[in-house]
Each structure stands twice: as C-alpha cells, then as structure tokens.
Amino acid sequence: KAGVTQTPRYLIKTRGQQVTLSCSPISGHRSVSWYQQTPGQGLQFLFEYFSETQRNKGNFPGRFSGRQFSNSRSEMNVSTLELGDSALYLCASSLAGLAVRTDTQYFGPGTRLTVL
Amino acid sequence: DAKTTQPNSMESNEEEPVHLPCNHSTISGTDYIHWYRQLPSQGPEYVIHGLTSNVNNRMASLAIAEDRKSSTLILHRATLRDAAVYYCILRALNRDDKIIFGKGTRLHILP
Numbered sequence: 648k649a650g651v652t653q654t655p656r657y658l659i660k661t662r663g664q665q666v667t668l669s670c671s672p673i674s675g676h677r678s679v680s681w682y683q684q685t686p687g688q689g690l691q692f693l694f695e696y697f698s699e700t701q702r703n704k705g706n707f708p709g710r711f712s713g714r715q716f717s718n719s720r721s722e723m724n725v726s727t728l729e730l731g732d733s734a735l736y737l738c739a740s741s742l743a744g745l746a747v748r749t750d751t752q753y754f755g756p757g758t759r760l761t762v763l
Numbered sequence: 764d765a766k767t768t769q770p771n772s773m774e775s776n777e778e779e780p781v782h783l784p785c786n787h788s789t790i791s792g793t794d795y796i797h798w799y800r801q802l803p804s805q806g807p808e809y810v811i812h813g814l815t816s817n818v819n820n821r822m823a824s825l826a827i828a829e830d831r832k833s834s835t836l837i838l839h840r841a842t843l844r845d846a847a848v849y850y851c852i853l854r855a856l857n858r859d860d861k862i863i864f865g866k867g868t869r870l871h872i873l874p
Contacts, residue, residue: 651806680862682864689864689865689866689867690807690850690864691864692861692862692863692864695861703861705861737806737807739806739807745854745861745862748793748794748795748854748855748856749795749812749854751809751812752799752807752809752862753808753809754805754806754807754808755806756804756805756806757805757806
C-alpha cells in the first residue's frame with residue numbers, strides 16, 4: 648500500500664507570497680492532519696480535516712488554511728508569507744482521525760518551505 | 764492539556780537494550796500513551812501505544828507504571844537505524860482532539 652505523499656518536497660518563496668502544499672493520504676484514510684515543525688517550536692498541530700470538513704484547528708493565524716477534497720487529498724495554503732513560516736510542513740493521514748484515541752497517524756516525508 | 768516530560772537526549776550502544784522514559788503525572792484515566800519516532804529527514808512514524816497494560820509489538824515494548832504516571836519505551840536490541848527523536852504523547856478524550864508533541868528524546872546509538 649502506498650504511503651502518504653507530499654508535494655512539493657522543497658519550496659523557496661519570498662515574503663508576502665502565498666504557497667499551497669499538497670498531501671495525498673493512504674488509500675482509504677479519511678483524516679488528514681497538518682503539522683508545522685521548526686527547530687524552536689518543535690512539532691505543532693495546524694488542523695485536521697475529515698471527510699472534507701475541518702474538525703480541529705491549532706493556534707495558528709488565519710493566514711494558514713486548508714481544505715480537503717472528496718478523494719481525501721488535502722491542500723494547505725499559507726498567505727502573506729513571513730520569514731517565520733520557514734519550516735517543515737508535515738501531513739499525516741489516518742482511518743478514523745484524531746477523535747479516536749487509538750487511531751494511528753501515518754506521516755508523509757514533509758515539505759520543506761524556505762521563506763526569503 | 765496533559766503534558767509529558769522526556770529527557771532531551773540519551774545514548775546507547777548498538778545491540779544493547781534501550782529504555783526511554785516518559786513522565787506524565789497529570790494523565791487521566793482515559794488517556795492513551797502513544798510513542799512515535801522521527802528518523803533523520805523523515806516524518807514521524809508510529810511505534811506503539813497502550814492504556815494500562817504493558818504492550819509488545821515487533822518494534823518495541825511499552826511498560827506502563829501501575830499508577831500510569833510514567834511509562835518506558837523499550838527497544839530490545841538497538842541498531843544504528845534506531846537513532847531518532849522519540850516522542851511520548853498522550854491521546855486525551857476531550858473537546859480539542861489534537862496531538863501535542865513535546866520536544867522528545869534524541870536517541871544516539873554508538874557503534
């Protein structure tokens with residue numbers, strides 16, 4: 648079974664631009680969660696989508712948004728990029744989602760975003 | 764949110780067992796204990812989870828204290844490939860269904 652894929656793997660943008668990252672979950676998984684990882688803050692939860700609906704959201708500004716399509720693929724958008732948005736963005740898919748405490752998250756390799 | 768405390772880093776020799784501790788003194792009775800690890804340049808991967816009883820799988824064992832305020836991830840025979848950051852996470856039953864990752868323990872394996 649193919650794992651979680653993320654595209655692109657690397658991205659360089661300048662301040663003020665916007666960016667869209669894509670995540671394809673494991674076949675059959677309906678939940679996709681997004682995380683930001685930086686050396687200073689570690690892994691931080693952004694949001695979760697389940698069957699095209701946002702279920703949960705972390706403490707990030709409104710510049711960070713996402714959506715999920717009917718095939719469970721998800722996109723994350725960051726508008727008006729800031730230098731501090733430079734990070735590794737990870738997505739994870741799962742069958743039942745974060746509401747189920749025994750559910751396992753399967754992570755993709757991440758997209759490394761650099762903002763200049 | 765329920766929090767976990769882990770040592771920043773640990774070292775172990777190759778082919779020896781490794782015991783990675785995690786304190787979660789504010790754990791509630793319905794919280795599951797999960798462990799994930801992140802190998803260099805990869806996303807995190809699931810290792811194991813448990814509620815009250817000790818658990819074993821092909822990757823590791825999870826030993827949970829009787830009062831559930833701490834747990835230990837046991838790698839029975841460490842290899843160089845086990846060098847990673849190990850995260851101990853509580854999956855709580857509450858309105859905010861998030862996973863909160865702490866800083867984790869960076870495990871160094873010495874050949």
